[in-house]
Amino acid sequence: MYRLVFTQVLRRFDAEAVHHLTVSALALLTRLPVLKRLLHRALAPHDPALRVSAFGVHFPGPLGLAAGFDKDAACAEALASLGFGHVEVGTITAHAQPGNPRPRLFRLVREHALINRMGFNNAGAVAAARRLRRTRGVPVVIGVNIGKTKVVPESGAVADYVASAKELAPLADYLVVNVSSPNTPGLRDLQAVSLLRPLLTAVKQVADATPRPTPLLVKIAPDLADEDVDAVADLAVELGLDGIIATNTTIRHGGETGGLSGRPLKGRSLEVLRRLRAKVGDRLTLVSVGGVEDVDDVWERLLAGATLVQGYTGWIYGGPFWASRIHRQLSRRVRRHGLKSVTEAIGRTA
Numbered sequence: 001m002y003r004l005v006f007t008q009v010l011r012r013f014d015a016e017a018v019h020h021l022t023v024s025a026l027a028l029l030t031r032l033p034v035l036k037r038l039l040h041r042a043l044a045p046h047d048p049a050l051r052v053s054a055f056g057v058h059f060p061g062p063l064g065l066a067a068g069f070d071k072d073a074a075c076a077e078a079l080a081s082l083g084f085g086h087v088e089v090g091t092i093t094a095h096a097q098p099g100n101p102r103p104r105l106f107r108l109v110r111e112h113a114l115i116n117r118m119g120f121n122n123a124g125a126v127a128a129a130r131r132l133r134r135t136r137g138v139p140v141v142i143g144v145n146i147g148k149t150k151v152v153p154e155s156g157a158v159a160d161y162v163a164s165a166k167e168l169a170p171l172a173d174y175l176v177v178n179v180s181s182p183n184t185p186g187l188r189d190l191q192a193v194s195l196l197r198p199l200l201t202a203v204k205q206v207a208d209a210t211p212r213p214t215p216l217l218v219k220i221a222p223d224l225a226d227e228d229v230d231a232v233a234d235l236a237v238e239l240g241l242d243g244i245i246a247t248n249t250t251i252r253h254g255g256e257t258g259g260l261s262g263r264p265l266k267g268r269s270l271e272v273l274r275r276l277r278a279k280v281g282d283r284l285t286l287v288s289v290g291g292v293e294d295v296d297d298v299w300e301r302l303l304a305g306a307t308l309v310q311g312y313t314g315w316i317y318g319g320p321f322w323a324s325r326i327h328r329q330l331s332r333r334v335r336r337h338g339l340k341s342v343t344e345a346i347g348r349t350a
């Protein structure tokens with residue numbers, strides 16, 4: 001049904017226009033408590049076998065929504081009621097910014113992929129904090145992903161991230177330092193250990209100073225050389241970070257300028273996960289994202305050592321009930337393998 005709606009209707013409209021319409025509809029849903037509760041009862045993961053815990057946070061299911069959809073923390077609650085086990089909001093920058101000129105989001109329907117060069121369009125950390133304060137006490141796990149304001153030079157990057165962290169860490173179930181989006185000039189250079197060390201050290205200080213220390217993760221690019229993946233992993237362990245999110249979009253493609261996501265990213269994303277697992281074992285929580293399309297992909301990531309899995313493009317092509325469907329199938333998969341819970345599957349064939 002959704003495939004029909006997508007191929008006959010949605011794909012005829014500009015991808016970003018559909019995106020904004022969807023966010024607005026979900027934001028409206030957030031204000032309709034009865035409908036939201038009904039959806040939550042029908043679609044959210046309720047099977048205890050799906051529960052996972054990571055860095056002291058309890059997730060109702062392992063599959064969450066990756067950063068970039070709910071950039072301004074406008075509809076996290078509604079997204080959770082559609083079946084996501086967590087929602088990563090952002091990327092949020094210290095200062096509001098418009099992002100790149102449109103068009104900046106493109107569908108590659110045959111490849112089940114997207115290319116985007118959004119450029120962190122968002123209303124800034126103060127506005128996001130105001131919205132997040134309203135979701136306090138609501139049962140949805142919210143990760144907050146922060147990035148650098150475009151006009152801030154590299155020399156001011158640490159202060160810029162710290163400003164966002166101060167505003168947002170107290171409101172986040174976990175905080176993510178994003179140094180891997182391809183659409184802010186110079187951002188990915190921050191993955192070099194010499195720049196990453198002072199950045200993560202400073203943000204960690206802020207995250208640790210919240211009333212309940214906020215778990216801190218770093219999100220990396222799939223285009224890092226293997227040795228650089230290892231170097232970031234070593235640094236994350238050394239600094240006492242809680243985890244790594246791998247991966248962001250890739251710039252290794254021949255299409256429109258921007259980051260490629262979806263099916264073509266699957267292989268490299270899995271490869272980076274396996275490499276990280278081999279390097280850090282269970283000293284860090286690994287969150288796998290990139291090309292996840294169905295329950296087989298989620299299962300594969302869990303077996304390869306991911307505690308949490310995220311998707312974005314798979315959801316766009318899979319339809320509104322994508323996460324709910326996968327969680328249901330995952331419940332059955334766990335039982336079929338004679339396991340008591342998803343947790344028992346994690347890292348079985350690292």
Ligand SMILES: Cc1cc2nc3c(=O)[nH]c(=O)nc-3n(C[C@H](O)[C@H](O)[C@H](O)COP(=O)(O)O)c2cc1C
Binds near residue numbers: 068069105120249310
């Ligand atoms: C339109 C779009 C916008 C995105 N924006 C962000 C972002 O702001 N911050 C971020 O860390 N990742 C962003 N991403 C990357 C996703 O979070 C994810 O890492 C990537 O798309 C790979 O997952 P997928 O193949 O399931 O889409 C964006 C992806 C898309 C498609």
